[in-house]
Amino acid sequence: MNWTSWLLWGFASTVVLTSILAGSQGIGMTRMNIPYLLGTIFTPDRDRAKFIGIFLHFLNGWIFSLIYVATFHALGRSTWWFGGLIGLVQAIFVLAVALPALPALHPRIANEQYGPTVARQLEPPGFLGLHYGIRTPISVVVAHVIFGAILGAFYSIK
Amino acid sequence: MSMEQPKIQDYAIIGDGRSAALISNRGSIDWLCWPRFDSASIFGAIVDAKIGGDWSIRLSQDSQTTRRYIDNTNVLETEFATSSGKIVVTDFMPVTSEEQKKKRLWPEHELIRWVKCEQGEVQLIVDLNPRLDYGRVAPKIKDTGKLGWRIYSEPYVFTFRSEIEFGRSSAGGLSASVALKPGETVAFSFTFSSEGPAVIPPLGDLVAKKLELTIDWWRRWAAQGNYDGPYRRQVIRSALVLKLLSYAPSGAIIAAPTTSLPERIGGDLNWDYRFAWLRDAAFTVRALFGLGYKDDADAFVNWLLHATRLTRPKLRVLYDVFGESPLAERVLDHLRGYADSRPVRVGNEARVQLQLDIYGEVVDAVSHFFRKQRRLDREMQKMLRQCGEYVCEHWREPDSGIWEYREEQRHYTHSRLLCWVTLDRLLQMHERGQISGIPADKFRDARHQIRREIEERAWNDRLQSYTQLLEGDTLDASVLLLALHGFEDATSTRMQQTHRCVRERLVPAPGLLHRDEPSAKRREGAFALCGFWEVDFLARGGGSLEEAETTFRQALAYANDVDLFAEEVDAKNGDALGNFPQGFTHLGVINAALSLRDREERAHKLDRQS
Numbered sequence: 001m002n003w004t005s006w007l008l009w010g011f012a013s014t015v016v017l018t019s020i021l022a023g024s025q026g027i028g029m030t031r032m033n034i035p036y037l038l039g040t041i042f043t044p045d046r047d048r049a050k051f052i053g054i055f056l057h058f059l060n061g062w063i064f065s066l067i068y069v070a071t072f073h074a075l076g077r078s079t080w081w082f083g084g085l086i087g088l089v090q091a092i093f094v095l096a097v098a099l100p101a102l103p104a105l106h107p108r109i110a111n112e113q114y115g116p117t118v119a120r121q122l123e124p125p126g127f128l129g130l131h132y133g134i135r136t137p138i139s140v141v142v143a144h145v146i147f148g149a150i151l152g153a154f155y156s157i158k
Numbered sequence: 159m160s161m162e163q164p165k166i167q168d169y170a171i172i173g174d175g176r177s178a179a180l181i182s183n184r185g186s187i188d189w190l191c192w193p194r195f196d197s198a199s200i201f202g203a204i205v206d207a208k209i210g211g212d213w214s215i216r217l218s219q220d221s222q223t224t225r226r227y228i229d230n231t232n233v234l235e236t237e238f239a240t241s242s243g244k245i246v247v248t249d250f251m252p253v254t255s256e257e258q259k260k261k262r263l264w265p266e267h268e269l270i271r272w273v274k275c276e277q278g279e280v281q282l283i284v285d286l287n288p289r290l291d292y293g294r295v296a297p298k299i300k301d302t303g304k305l306g307w308r309i310y311s312e313p314y315v316f317t318f319r320s321e322i323e324f325g326r327s328s329a330g331g332l333s334a335s336v337a338l339k340p341g342e343t344v345a346f347s348f349t350f351s352s353e354g355p356a357v358i359p360p361l362g363d364l365v366a367k368k369l370e371l372t373i374d375w376w377r378r379w380a381a382q383g384n385y386d387g388p389y390r391r392q393v394i395r396s397a398l399v400l401k402l403l404s405y406a407p408s409g410a411i412i413a414a415p416t417t418s419l420p421e422r423i424g425g426d427l428n429w430d431y432r433f434a435w436l437r438d439a440a441f442t443v444r445a446l447f448g449l450g451y452k453d454d455a456d457a458f459v460n461w462l463l464h465a466t467r468l469t470r471p472k473l474r475v476l477y478d479v480f481g482e483s484p485l486a487e488r489v490l491d492h493l494r495g496y497a498d499s500r501p502v503r504v505g506n507e508a509r510v511q512l513q514l515d516i517y518g519e520v521v522d523a524v525s526h527f528f529r530k531q532r533r534l535d536r537e538m539q540k541m542l543r544q545c546g547e548y549v550c551e552h553w554r555e556p557d558s559g560i561w562e563y564r565e566e567q568r569h570y571t572h573s574r575l576l577c578w579v580t581l582d583r584l585l586q587m588h589e590r591g592q593i594s595g596i597p598a599d600k601f602r603d604a605r606h607q608i609r610r611e612i613e614e615r616a617w618n619d620r621l622q623s624y625t626q627l628l629e630g631d632t633l634d635a636s637v638l639l640l641a642l643h644g645f646e647d648a649t650s651t652r653m654q655q656t657h658r659c660v661r662e663r664l665v666p667a668p669g670l671l672h673r674d675e676p677s678a679k680r681r682e683g684a685f686a687l688c689g690f691w692e693v694d695f696l697a698r699g700g701g702s703l704e705e706a707e708t709t710f711r712q713a714l715a716y717a718n719d720v721d722l723f724a725e726e727v728d729a730k731n732g733d734a735l736g737n738f739p740q741g742f743t744h745l746g747v748i749n750a751a752l753s754l755r756d757r758e759e760r761a762h763k764l765d766r767q768s
Contacts (some may be wrong), residue, residue: 028313031354032553040355045260108263110358115304116319118364121263122355123305132354133313 004068005156012057013150014061017143018054024139032132032139040108040122061147068151076157083152084145091144095137099125131155163207163497164188166419167718167734170234171399172269174251175406178415180204180738183223183719185236186214192267192350193325193720194505195316195405195412196432196478198291200309200316203601205418205502206493211289211347215247215271218281218335227720228230231376233369234720239399243278245338247271254371260439265357272365275338282338283433284346286318287331292504296330305358306347307332313352320346321361330756346630384450387705392714396722396744397449400442405479409457410434410465410619411442412479414725414737420499421726421736422682428499431725431737433476435486436462437515437560438742440522447526459527463541466520471544473520475513475562476506484509506660508692511558512567517545518576518583522643525583539593546584546596550604553577560636561673569628571616572636574608579643581605612645623659624652626674633663635672635688638695648700657700662693667730669712683726683735689713690746697753703761706754714747721746 024030035053036089038045038060043049048074068086072078103109103124110116164182166661169189172179179201180189188203188210191684202210217238227234245718251269290311299318300308306319318324318332321344327333336344345365351357359368379401385393404411413435418428439462446455465481466473478484487505495502521542528534534542559570581601587593588601597644616637626634637656640650664672670684671692677685690713696706718734718739725736725742 025353029358031313031352033353033355036353037355040263043260044263046264048260060648087477107357110305112305115306116358116360118262118360121357121359122441123317123351125357127357130355133310135312136354 001069001073002156002158005154006065007017009151009154010062010069011058012066012154013147014058016150017147018057020143020146021139022087024135024143027126030129030133030136030139032129032136037102037106037122037125041106044046044108065147065151068148069155072152072155072157076153078155078157080149080153083148085148086152087144087146087148088141090148091137094144095128095140099129100127112123165733166496166724166736166738167722169204169738170227170718170722171402171415171722171739172232172249173402173415174253174267175401175404177251177267178402179249179251180416181234181236183236184214185216185223185238185247185555186212187249187269189416190269191415191432193352194479195403195415195527196430196484199293200288200290202289202293202493204416205490205496206293208494209289209293210493211287211293213286213288214272215282215346216283217243217245217717218283225720227395227398228373229377230380230394230398231373232402233373233376237276238279238280240278243280243338243340244276245280245282246274246276248274248369250369250372252368253375254368254374255375256402258371262355262743263359263360265349268359268368269348270368271346273338273345273368274343275340277340277615279337282344282504284320284322284324284328284336285326285327285331286324286333286348287329288316292502293493297716299326299332301574315351315354315356316491317351317356317358318347318348318621319349319361320344325523331711338374340713343491358638367548371578382451382453385448385751385755387751389710389714389751392717392721393449393748393751396747397445397451399722399744400445400748401454403739404454404458408464408481409440409454409459409461410477410479410481411458411741413438413476413742414524414740416737417504418499418502419724419735419737420678422499422727423497423735424499426499426501427682427736428495428503429502429508429737430484430487430504431740433478433506433509434461434465435476435495435742436473437475437483437513437519437605438745439516440519440526441742441745441749443523443527445745445752448752449748455527459523462523464522466541470541473516473545475508475511475516477499507564508558508562511562512550512555513559513562513663514552514555514573515559515560515570515576516522517549518579518643521545521580521583522576525587527588528587528592534592535588539595542584542587542593543596545580546601548722549577549580552598553604555607561677570634571624571626571628571630572634572639574612574628575640575643575645578605578608578612578645581608582644609645612640621659622655624656626741628651632675633660635660635664635671635685635691636673638688638691638700641695641698642691648695648698653695653700657692657695664688669709670727670729670744683728685748686713686716686723686725686727686740688752689716691745693750694746694753697750697757699757703757706757710750711754713750 039049039053203212414431417430421427556567671688672678673685724734
């Protein structure tokens with residue numbers, strides 16, 4: 001395990017991932033604001049939620065990059081296309097499994113069966129995050145593939 | 159005019175400091191643009207009753223309506239009464255303090271309509287017909303069960319929720335009908351979100367809580383004012399309108415929340431006023447400061463300095479709420495316009511006009527705002543010096559003038575006056591030690607030359623009056639501002655003669671003034687603001703206190719039932735004309751009231767002394 005390389009490229013790829021997701025919201029591709037989504041687990045305050053969410057998202061990115069790095073070591077190869085492939089798998093998992101399951105874990109996301117309550121008022125993401133815009137899956141896939149490709153291209157397994 | 163369409167004065171406004179909705183006295187929301195004042199409309203029936211989109215709440219039987227704002231708030235109550243029962247519809251956009259917002263989830267924008275049956279049994283009918291992009295798109299409305307109805311307008315989403323069942327209407331919208339008994343209530347919430355996840359608020363008790371928070375917020379804001387002079391109700395309403403027209407994130411104040419409500423029914427004098435004009439600056443600061451709303455005056459001046467920083471020394475005539483230039487003017491051909499008054503325009507081409515008076519407005523606003531400050535910071539001093547230098551260089555040029563005429567540029571007296579104001583205020587600030595490094599002799603010389611030019615070339619011996627243009631022979635109500643800006647005393651012979659002439663030629667009915675003779679000849683409406691300029695002139699000594707009060711009372715009579723003014727008034731029948739409600743007119747109400755109060759105080763002081 002090359003810790004220095006992981007710290008550096010795990011951070012760099014997370015910066016790019018976060019920027020692509022924020023950029024795709026900025027250009028109107030999706031409404032999904034991941035920092036806001038994560039931050040509202042802890043606070044209803046919109047500004048504070050985004051601040052906490054950015055921190056959490058970075059932490060997540062770094063932790064997830066460890067899994068990528070472990071996979072590179074396990075298979076003894078680290079290339080951009082292989083990293084991108086892992087990114088694609090992760091994106092599919094996030095869209096198809098993690099986001100639809102979020103209402104069960106997030107204390108402020110409303111339930112589609114019972115509707116919003118005073119405590120739970122946030123719109124659920126829905127399958128593939130489509131409630132946040134029909135192009136949400138595209139931005140998630142692109143961001144994660146590039147995240148993986150950067151790690152794969154620049155992480156040194158030696 | 160179509161019998162179907164409400165008159166302009168039949169509307170009232172609600173808002174949240176970022177956007178506004180117009181609601182007719184028939185219970186229909188006919189204008190709403192989200193997320194900003196200048197965004198495309200989702201309800202735009204006011205500019206095209208057929209395709210614009212609306213959201214109506216009415217009773218199945220014919221009803222009489224009365225309405226009012228809850229005291230010192232922008233929460234509107236409309237009462238519908240029939241022979242069998244009575245309901246009250248409370249319309250508001252929730253607002254609250256930042257502290258409260260930190261404690262709870264709060265939608266980016268929300269409009270709540272809350273119906274309560276007060277008497278008897280009534281059948282309520284609700285129709286929601288949203289139309290995106292100024293009526294161009296009839297959107298698909300998706301049923302998401304307990305999460306309400308959703309309208310996707312990438313990248314935004316609108317959500318509609320209610321406590322009753324809705325079905326799809328033949329018009330492509332949603333429709334519901336419900337019987338209400340005394341004491342029963344039903345709430346509707348319409349929200350906007352640009353972010354995912356959107357906040358989808360529950361109804362029930364939370365609606366009452368939001369109403370309470372909203373009333374409390376408006377009342378706390380209104381209570382910051384310290385005005386206790388004549389016609390307090392109308393003055394506070396005017397202040398509340400200005401607050402509705404201010405864009406909270408930046409402090410900008412737009413001229414009006416609508417576009418293309420006609421200055422002449424069936425005519426083409428239809429403009430987009432959903433931007434902030436620098437011309438309003440001095441009047442705005444004077445009004446907000448005079449009423450005691452110092453935080454709002456502060457926010458406005460900050461916006462002013464931010465917006466002008468990007469373009470100075472040249473200033474633009476108007477800016478969007480973030481200080482950028484609005485998009486180029488374009489015509490929305492698919493809309494019929496209010497009462498068939500085409501075209502409907504978005505954007506405003508006045509943005510590229512040369513209007514030299516705006517320098518005086520900005521410098522006067524800054525001078526008034528910082529009059530008690532010992533010294534201005536370097537950046538501010540630099541901006542003021544640049545304004546002075548620009549005016550010295552350009553004051554002799556023709557421009558488009560205060561009324562933004564689109565024909566050839568001319569030498570307007572009002573523009574010269576405000577050039578004089580620019581240099582006069584700068585020299586005053588220099589004498590007070592607030593600003594250094596200005597070429598005082600050069601400014602004094604230019605100020606003197608402008609004064610001489612106005613006195614010699616704007617005065618018409620034959621008419622015995624100041625005129626609209628240098629060497630001109632037409633009258634303009636703006637010459638009354640010579641007194642307001644301190645160029646001439648209101649009691650001077652020339653101003654008295656000018657006022658007499660203005661009265662003879664520009665007054666179509668008591669309390670009203672046309673802005674100038676050409677507009678009077680074209681049978682346009684009277685410019686409501688000008689009536690208040692006259693009150694100001696009289697209160698400053700141009701007439702007796704009694705005359706000023708009478709004129710004020712007459713001018714105020716042209717407000718609608720909830721004290722709102724449009725830009726103009728049809729002198730024949732008192733109907734409102736032009737964009738609505740109009741900030742400039744409400745600024746006129748406030749400034750005239752402040753001058754009247756000052757005059758009364760002076761009169762009382764003299765009484766006590768004698």
